[in-house]
Amino acid sequence: xxxxxxxxxxxxxxxxxxxxxxxxxxxxxxxxxxxxxxxxxxxxxxxxxxxxxxxxxxxxxxxxxxxxxxxxxxxxxxxxxxxxxxxxxxxxxxxxxxxxxxxxxxxxxxxxxxxxxxxxxxxxxxxxxxxxxxxxxxxxxxxxxxxxxxxxxxxxxxxxxxxxxxxxxxxxxxxxxxxxxxxxxxxxxxxxxxxxxxxxxxxxxxxxxxx
Numbered sequence: 001x002x003x004x005x006x007x008x009x010x011x012x013x014x015x016x017x018x019x020x021x022x023x024x025x026x027x028x029x030x031x032x033x034x035x036x037x038x039x040x041x042x043x044x045x046x047x048x049x050x051x052x053x054x055x056x057x058x059x060x061x062x063x064x065x066x067x068x069x070x071x072x073x074x075x076x077x078x079x080x081x082x083x084x085x086x087x088x089x090x091x092x093x094x095x096x097x098x099x100x101x102x103x104x105x106x107x108x109x110x111x112x113x114x115x116x117x118x119x120x121x122x123x124x125x126x127x128x129x130x131x132x133x134x135x136x137x138x139x140x141x142x143x144x145x146x147x148x149x150x151x152x153x154x155x156x157x158x159x160x161x162x163x164x165x166x167x168x169x170x171x172x173x174x175x176x177x178x179x180x181x182x183x184x185x186x187x188x189x190x191x192x193x194x195x196x197x198x199x200x201x202x203x204x205x206x207x208x209x210x211x
Contacts, residue, residue: 011183016059016066023055030056047098057098064088 004012027046029035044052064087065075073080092099 007185008183011185015183016062019062020055020059023059024050024053027054027056050097054097057096060091060095060097061088064091 025040025042027048027050028043029040030046042053044050044054046056048054048056050056065084067087068075068080068083071083073083075081075084
């Protein structure tokens, strides 16, 4: 891992804090009808159910990776992946507030996949996942790619993006370049898909993704 400045560390913490706040704000509305701008309230509930201000499994899983990176481990190497894997197993058995059968299979599969000696077992477990499990798998791999952005840059993140289950998720990993550049104090250039660029050039409305 490269050395970071105190400002970069503070900004990286802000990324996690912002994610946690947005997550807690969105908890009541997951899988519900889309609300209008300004109507969101941090009232809890959702699939947890969660207390007001409590973040969901999305942030809980992100913190599994954050703890490993905060210890100085490289999550693109075996030792770092093992640490993330163990954190997921600990989360699965002792801290998961919203974890179903698919999530459970995924957590186990990802953990084994992170340990080279059990790669064949990981492949077997991953083969059991259906197409509906893709978003969960993509979420973790996208987070892993984000971590790789700091040290390996966009090429390394692109390599990880190729393992994502959903083709659109590859665009999302590239989009994650923005917070990486912001943490490092560089100017942020919005990255869009080819379709979005064409829509901009043609003067048409953009169909922006919303949570």
